[in-house]
Amino acid sequence: MEIKINLNGKDIVSTIEPDTLLIDFLRQQGCLSVKRGCDTSNCGLCTVFQDDQPILSCSVLAARAAGHKIVTLEGMQKEAQGFAEFIADQGAEQCGFCNPGMMMNAMALLRENDDPSDEDILNYLAGNLCRCSGYEGQLRGIKNYIAYLKRSGKEDLS
Structure with missing residues (x-):
């Protein structure tokens, strides 16, 4: 499936698998500040901003971020x-x-x-x-x- 995300101020269009987690998508885009720790939304290592609100990217599908503004520490x-x-x-x-x-x-x-x-x-x-x-x-x-x-x-x- 194709998604469009504004990542750190840049519009990204990418083809992903439907079950791709946002953390994996972000790391594939070179955002290595987003880290995997627990995969259970308990450690905060994967925190990013979605539309200026902090979210845990290990518990969000990348497809759910489509159309949103995502900011990582790199941004x-x-x-x-x-x-x-x-x-x-x-x-x-x-x-x-x-x-x-x-x-x-x-x-x-x-x-x-x-x-x-x-x-x-x-x-x-x-x-x-x-x-x-x-x-x-x-x-x-x-x-x-x-x-x-x-x-x-x-x-x-x-």
Whole structure:
């Protein structure tokens, strides 16, 4: 079957099998930040934005994304670069495997709430599995990034 998707700002037309998962389609398109972890929608490693909302690409058929705008971390390099520096500064990227999904969800949070509490941040990141850290580094990095945005006069990541 043929699908049309706007992927990271570029219109893609592709022929896929009906049972192709979105994660597999995205990786075939070179979006390697989208990672396979659990295949059960529990780890957050495969998080992408569909029409500006975070979704888990391991639990969505690529055919269901047809006609939608899909954004991966590759399509958010400008926003992600500064944010990633704050996460790295806190030592929160020990192995780095969870970072793309964690960053996608953190950026989604900051688009919805530019002044989240610690509890808001931890609740929003609850679906992201990180086996290396206790999430404290990510929490500190996000809080430091929010403080930076406020100091620099930037309102949000949109």
